[in-house]
Amino acid sequence: MGGVLAALEPVQIASILVKAAMYVGALLAAGSIINLWLLTELDSPARRRLRRLAAISAVAGVVFGALSIPLRAAFLYGGFEGGLDPMMLQVVLFSPLGYSVGVMALGLTAVFLVVFDHRWTRLIALLGAMLVAFSFALRGHAISEPRALLSALFVTHIIAVSFWIGGFYPLYDMAGRGTAAATRTVERFGRAALVMVGLLVLAGASLLWLLAGNPFTALAQPWGQFIALKLMVVAGLLGLAGLNKLRLTPALAATGDGGPLRRSIQWETVAFVAILLITASMTSLVAPEHAG
Template identity: 45%
Template sequence: MIAALASADAVIWIAILVKTLAYAATLIAAGSVLVLLWLRELTADARAALRRAAVLGAIAAALLSALRLPVRASFLMGGALDGAVDPMMLGIVAESPLGASLIVRLVGLALILSVLLPWRTARWLAAAGAILACASFAMRGHALGDPRLLLGALVTVHIAGLAFWIGSFAPLSRAARRETPEKAGALAHEFGTKALWVVALLVAAGILTLVLLGAATPDALFSPYGQAFLLKLALFAGVLALAALNKLRLTPDLFKAMPGAAQRMRRSIAVESVLVAAILATTAALTTLTSPPSEQAMGALPQMKAVQTAVFLS
């Protein structure tokens, strides 16, 4: 994949950047809602901050996701800027799986905005929006393979778990900075306990997805797709190591009001955020430049240019 990146043109780099930012904004919006609903130790101020994050993330995600349409249209016109505004090319992209995914995501993001409403049922509308936003990732790319329904469900579960994890960064860091050691420690403890289930779902869904995509064999791991996956795995291992440190050492230190415990917790969360951002960027590059071995075996993507075209139309 490194060779493909080195030879990529400006449109490919723009596509990867926009895709990465769209991923991040969507997961922040959905994750903020999931954290708001699942963590009970949040203070009133933390809940208000999460609502703002959900709304701002949803707006940013909608704009960035919509921007992917003209970027792909430009690619299909050989990187010409005219392609970004060409009605015919925009129509082709809009009718592709990307267009269907965008519609579902926009509906989900719109429902997330209901988190600001005072109605008691608004939270469940926002929750439905978060799940729809996560499910939109299962309507394109690798999730369109067989068995499609199972792959779609696995991708949705995987994205929802990652969204919850990302959504927790801000409230945990905020609590370490502003709340008493007892309150910050209680929130970190609750997250750590529930994160165990999230990690189990992430790992199980990820492994099963790899098996279904034919990417769990030794040969596949040495392919460009496999190399990118191994990089993601290494980054995720770093996230898990920091999460274990937070749960086993930093959270007890917060409860005990140990000197510097809050600062260490915030630094750990900041490093986790950087690692997750790297995972999202790697995923964006992976889905833009390579395909799973199962797709390569069918001969659907025999050359690099064909790979890029197929992914851009997905």
């Protein structure tokens, strides 16, 4: 893994950063919509700010998704000039990545409509969030065999991840007020997180088993080392989630002081960004389908 990172060229670095930014925009947009539906205790100002965040994230996801097309062409070409090469652009546009970005852009456009606060726009935005999750099943190792099972696992994984990352802002927002509504919001998120984290771990473990096979053999490969690093950060993230549920949420309910919980959410956000950067690096450089 160290050798792969040391040999990175500028076009590869740009491709990884743009892909990670696309992940952040898409997952945050979809997750914001999921939390708008689940966190019914959010007050009007919090809901308005979350709708705005979903719309901004959707725009960012579309922009970085569009940038990923010429950057992927440049990546394959071996230099930035490939991003302007008509043949390379056509290859990428009609590849799994191109189809995935197109479906994602359609879903994010639907998510953007949540900025107009009507029941029908919220419903369309929810369908858009599901479409964003589905777009991840159109690329990478999701199109390997058994395709139907891998696609279902990827969609489940992305929905769970989106829910988690999309909950950071509303929880941070509400925890700062220390009200009874804030406590109810955090507690509801915690109950939903038990299900979502369970799905996340189950889908992730199944994907790892299907794609990597023997984990000890995988550790000898750069992509296996990326996965190991990712799992270490995930373990830390799960530890923070446990701390939030078992200690910081009860403390918020007892004292009304949301400061410790807000600081924990900040660290969770940092961990999630690290996970997405690791994922973008792995899928761009050394994922199993790149072997050979």
